[in-house]
Amino acid sequence: MTYIGIYNFVWVQSYEAVVYGLGTIVAIILLYSAYVGYKRWTYGNEKIKWPSLSYIIRNFIKYVIFQWKILRKRFPGTMHALIFYGIGWLAVTTTLRAINAHIVVFLTGDTFYIYKLLANIAGIIAIVGIIIAIIRRSLKLTKNLPQDPYYYLVLGMLLVILITGFLVDGIAAVAYRYTWESYWFDPIGYLVFLWSRTVPISELEVIYRGLWLFHMSLAMLAMALIPYTNLWHIYPAAVNVSLQREGNIPDGIKPVVDIDEKIEKGKPIGIVKLSDTSWKQRIDYDACTSCMRCTNACPANISGKILSPRDVVINMNNMIHKGMWDENVIGNKVIQVNPEAIWSCVTCGACVYECPVTIHHLDTIIDLRRGMISTSSQDIPEDALNALYRLQQNGNPMGMNPVDKEQWFNELAQKFGDEIIAKEGEEYDYLYWVGCVTSFDPRIRPVAESVIKILKDAGYKVAIPVEQGCCGEPARSIGDEALYVEYIKMNLEMLNKYKFKKLLLNCPHGFNNFKNNYKKYKSYLLKDESTKGYVDLLEKLEVEHHSVVLSKLVMEGKIKPNKELRYVLTYHDPCYLGRWNGIYNEPREVINKVNGLRIKEMPRNRENSFCCGGGGGQLFYEIKRGQRISTMRAEEASKTLGDSDNKVVAVACPFCNTMFRGESGKFGFNVKDIAEILNESLDNK
Template identity: 30%
Template sequence: MLYYLNFIAFLVVTAYALWVFYKVIHARITYIKLGKPEKLEKNTKARLKNILSLVIGQKKLLKDKKSGIMHVIFFYGAILVQAGTIELIIKGFVHGFELPVPYYNFFTLSQEILVGLVILAVIYATYRRYIEKLPRLQQTFRAGLVYWFLGFLMLSIVVTGGVEMVLFNEEPSVYKPLSTLFFWLFEGVSETTAYVIFYIGWWSHLLIILGYLIYLPQHKQAHEIFAIINSYLKRLHSPGKLSSIDFEDEEQEEFGVGKIEDFTQKQLIDLYACVECGRCTSMCPATASGKTLSPRELIIKLRDHLTDKGSVIAPNTVPWAPGNIFKTPRNYPIATARQEAAVATDGANALESNIGAELNLIGEVITEQEIWACTTCRNCEDQCPVSNEHVQKIIDLRRYLVLTMGEMRPEVTRTFNNIERQSNPWGINRKERINWRDEIEDVKVPTVKETDEFEYLLFVGSMGSFDNRSKKITQSLVRVLSKAGIKFAILGNDEKNSGDSVRRLGNEYLYQELAIENISNFRKYDVKKIITIDPHAYNTFKNEYPEFGLEAEVYHHTEILAKLIEEGRIKPEKEVKETITYHDSCYLGRYNDIYDAPRLILNSIPGIELKEMERNRQDAMCCGAGGGMMWLEEKEGTRINILRTEQALSCNPDTIATACPYCLTMMSDGTKAKGVEEEVNTLDVVELLEKSL
């Protein structure tokens, strides 16, 4: 009788858990479908390769070796130990059952080793979160709940294993090292007591698994499902390419994202894929400098808002489940204030209302301070182990503010007006764009109108044309190119702003106008190859302009210079006895994987000692100028360029080298703010190269 009751109870609780799991997953998918469909590139091979690298190989997780190895143990330990779980569940009905696997003793040993490794990983994870208190990890009970699930699940395996050894009069075994410990603990108890302990352990194991099944899709552990989907659907094009808006679509009345359902379905999958690990926030320059923005909190708030709003738009999708006792606290300051006000007037009934669903996405869920704090450096995306894309979401929110609401900071308005009227952010007369070449006496710099023979178009950009400091980079470059015998020309006063800052600040309409005008000029003068000193222009020309018709090879000046050195067309010979630390530009590095070319140039110069900052290459910190922030004042916290300059100064350099006029400006301002501008130079790599020629 007890056997049948046990079996019926097993069927009931298992069926209920599976039903709840299905209903919650179905609800999440329903909420995701509220978003707009998105056309994704069709390349199954590349997508499967992402699964192999990011999910199976845990590539992103292993960027942090300690937590990466710990997660690998969790991931594979939890999967492989399921064979033992199947065996244990069957043992609840067939005592002494053994899986029909070859070399069963070694199978048992492998299961015990896996259990031991997972327990050790749980202990280490608990230490990192609650004792070491790693800053990027949340220290709440809910954040570490998975440790309790895993820890007690593993414990139930070896407890039942030890009791089984007592029931079947087994001897201690090297193949069951952990179970043997509990065999010694329970040795001598009566058979009835042993069976009671076995079934306590058996039901504990079952209920933990089924409880976790209910818990998983309702909280951050949902990443175990959605991260796999997210990795498969990961964009295959360059991260330097933002989505565009079709302004010819007459049905579009609003532009950008003003409601959670305005995001694409792929963007909404990101929200449920988030594991809340905080790697994004730990690397974010805005967070580090005391700004409101935290990439993790941005994703969490968007996720919670989607869940709240989805449950209203699509009600009755989720049944009551035990997991709801672990309800995620909503991190909406506005919602909290509203709830308190509602309770004051409407009493306890107000607690039942879904305040989160009623909030405005911009201003209440995500504040404007957060939206305008992002430098679009992609440090967050580079670190994210589940392939979340933060930058596009922030740009979409900016687009709504700029194009639909017409609400933006005064500096943003001024920048747009200046670029629209004079094609540069300062509003300097556009006819002065070519004046920089008058300051060069020994080199002739022809415009495309003045020569028919040129291999490369040198796109000078607004910084290289108008900014007094950046003009020196342009002048150094043309002298070096001339020395190497490179035939080049410039557009002169016909050159327009590249539009990078405009696009990243949310004015997609003006960006597309500039792109079309620039491409028209390139075609007019039959431009086939483009060189630029500006990584931002380089990125938009290379990755974004092709969508609007550009057909040309695009080079950053460091790529050309490195090639000329390798070919022997320029030979650095004069010794430059300086200690150099090189700052990686975000748009050159993380956006376009150009890390080696600038270093090749520096290492080719006799006398230079290159010292790397602690944060370099993919992990390099932003200078603070990206995403249009060059033209905005930082009103919160510390200036980002100060933090980056401090990191550079920790190398005790004679010179801080850059390969971007924006970065050079920010690092120069940083040395001035630190009062070391007389001791520490800031130079572009081409200026250092020219010293050696």
């Protein structure tokens, strides 16, 4: 009976030792490169903080095996999947063949047929993926893709390896498969076999040996070059997604828990020199694939600013690979990071959300801002410094007189009763943190008044603490970490005096701050006896945004809109409510319950929403380059609303409210918070 299975080293038996020798050299190169990479990540004897094994495995399966984030972009994701799964399976087949040759023979009979068929499919889809990649890059079907020749060299090498692999396999069929009549399991090899069997064996052996040597040498060379080409991302990217920061993407900006020690020793806070980066940030930089998803989603870049999140990461990576550990990261050299780029960021999180290998660009950008603030850099925008000064002096970044807020609180007490002002000893369903922008802007105060009225009508006990000021988020976004931690302690001390079930906010920035950011400072608070007790408060603190509360009320029928509002309306997703906290449905549930509204979605909505331009502290300062981000978003809203009368842009954020109001006159729409819209739809008689 004819043997059906793998034959090893047909016609090239004498080269077997060469293969294993080269394979050993390649393995040494790859292992050494991995070791060097690890040493870069742990420079300065920094220790990697390993999460649980189950966390690592879960992330590896989700992000590497199933390509979860890569496939979110259909065209490039499919292209990458074809290459990844194709070449990945061919690597598996090579491993299986080695096991079959040296450990146990199992690739025979039907198993061999399946093995060959899957290898054919893998090779075909990999070739298709590579051809698509070449066309995509050369025709610039994805914006901003680098056009460096080595990208094409790598793709070309992979293509040649795959094609020569099919040729070698088909010619080998003459040597040990010529009696088989059916080649359904090896369709590509069979096509080559049909030609090769017409060539005299003596000539075919010479052709085969030369082609086999070329294929084998090129494959070995490609593997040896992995650390020096964009294929290197395979290793650090897999590590990066497996060890990614815990929390919802794009959550995860690291706190500075040793800030007191740094201040005491006169050390800078954040990143000044390259050596100030953390092990996780360095893996971030090494993992970048230059896919450009971050830059193509960046509102600052799209509006004409010089910020490219990818370039920030690549510059950091280039400095690390050159060993520039004692060099300042910010500067005007080509390899350094341009400070204007860092101050152009609106911290919308689009870059982090889009990155297929879970790089946290904002982690680095905020750290670079911290570094500039802590060293009094000349590169800080003057308006940003003024906002910090006003925050220190007046308790709010706008520089408004605190007396104005107190007067408004008195007006609220007259309107809703004295019980609206929080008192120690009383217990409340909701303690309402109004926030600084809402407190001082007369055109946004009605948002808070609408929230209070709706909650009281629904039977909830709600109160406002009069001592409240800014949550500190502007200080953190601009990079004044020392001021930020003072606000954390001050605000937690104030909250600790009151009894309440939930903390309510109508500002997504404050909401994210209390819900996520403050809780990252638990270890810092535990260091001091005077702040240890605040950790218990943080542990039990429940924080809700007003859109979620209002949604519950209308969905449960506790609040029933009964007036028709004749608006053409589009809703803008705030970055810190949507992308940072995954709240998309609740605001829409509120406006969908209001009768008479004609609701239209902007092209960029939900996860793909485009920033209003007010994040990252830029409600208080502006980088005057290119178009205003708010203008671009307002224009999109205007086009969505069309030429109708009574057009409304619905928002759920005071920052967005402010930015859109600044553009409303130009584009002819009104700006209303969802709370105002809901309150307007109620019979208030």
